[in-house]
Amino acid sequence: MRSFVCLALAAVLLAGCGGRSAVVSRAAPVTYPAFADAEPHDNVGQLPSYYPVHGVDVSRYQGDVNWRQARAGGISFAYMKATEGGDLADPMFHTYRAGAAAAGVRHGAYHFYYFCRTPQEQAAWFIANVPRDPAALPPVLDMEWNHQSRSCNRKPSGAQVRAEATVFLDILERHYGKRPLVYTTPDFYWDTALGQLPRTQFWLRSVAAHPSERYPGEGWAFWQYTGTGIVPGIARPVDINAFAGSHAQWKAWIE
Template structure:
C-alpha cells in the first residue's frame, strides 16, 4: 500500500561541539523545560480537530488537518514531561520524540517521555536531528548507541533540514552529497532496527536537494500553511506536520502536531508493516 507522506521538525543546534573530529568528553545534555499549559478552549482554530488548538492559527483552504482521523505530536525537551494519559485521551495516537542530534548531543526528553507514552498507549518513535559537520556514519552510530530497540515502536526518523540557526555549523553540502549521506544513515539504521527510517524535512530542503529523486523514501513533511500537495507536488507522504504551535491537553506550551495520511484502518496496517520488529 502506497501512502502519502509529510513532516517537519524544528530543532536548535545549541550546545553542539565545534566541527571536526577529536575526542569528545561526553554527550552534551540539556535540561528539561516545563512550560505552562495552555487551554485548548482559548485557542480553537478552524481546520483543526476540535480536541486541539493552535496558538498562531491561520485560515486553511482546501483539505485541512481535520480531514484526517489519526493525529500525533513530535516533541523535544522544550515540552518538558508530558501528561501522556491526558494527551492520549485527547486523541494523540503517536509521538516522535527527539533523541539525538549530531554526534554528541542527547535530548533528555526522550528518556523521560518515551516510557510514559508507551504506558499510555501512544506509539513512540525517536528522531535524530542531522548535523552537516559530522559524517552520516558517525551520527548513525551515535543514535544507535543511545536509542535501544523496542518492539512495536515507530520507525526511527531522520530529521534533515538546513541548520540555519546553528552556531557551529551552517555548512550546505551539494545535493548529491546530501542524498548520498542520507542513504548511508538510513541504511545503517534500517540494518540495526529492522525497519527503514522515515525522513522528515521541509519544503526548502526538499527542493534544494532533489529529495523527490530518492527512491524508497517514506516522508514526513512539514507544511504549516497549506496541504502537502501544494508544497510538494506529486510527492507521496505518510505524515504531515501541519503546525508548530499546536495546543494539546497534557502538553505544556505549544507543540508540533501531525496527521497520518490514511484512515484508522490504514494506520493499523501501516503499524503492522512498519513498526520495529
C-alpha cells in the first residue's frame, strides 16, 4: 500500500504507521500546540499534539473565518470545500481562499464525490470552479458514503468506486499538475478496498483513535482527528487535521 510519512508518537505506535513510511523517531516526547475540542475522545487524547503541523478543513457551515487569528493560533493550512457532484459549488470557497491567502495560510480545495454523476462530469465541474494556482495544496477527492442524500442512494461496488476515483484523479492531475489526495472514512475505506488505489496519498478520518488502529497497514499524509475542534478565529466547531511529518517534511511536501 502507499504511504507517506509517519511520525513516531511512542514505541507502541511504531508498528502501526504501516506501508513504506519513513519513521521519525524521538528520544523523548516533544509536544506541539494543541487545540480544544468540544467533544474529545479518550482514545485520541494527546496524540495529535505530537504532530507539529495542523490545519483545518472548512465549508460554508463554518461561516465567517478570521484567517489571521487562526494562523496566529497555530493553523498552518486549510482545505476548503469547492464543489460537490456535478452542479453544486460551495458559496464560501472563494471568500475562504482569498482570506487564507492574505493571511499566509497554505490552502487547497476538495471535491465531495457524488455517486450519481460520472467522474468526468465531476472533474469538469471542479476544474470550472477551482483555478490553477501553483501555490495551492494538491486537490482532494472526498469519498465517503452519504447516507443522508435524498437524491442519490447508490452504493457502488468497490471495483466501481476505485475505477471512478482513478478517472477523476487522473483528470485533475493532468489539469493541475499535482496528483490529488483522497480523503475517506474507515467504513468507506474497508467497504471499497480503497487502499488498492495506485499512487495515492490518503487523508484519513479517525476521530476515535489513531489511524494506525482504524487503518492498519495504511500510510497517510493527513489525519482528521476531530470534527468538533475549537480554533481561534473560527466561531463554530471545525474539523482539525494533522500532517504526518515534521516541519521540514511539511516544507518539502508543499514545495
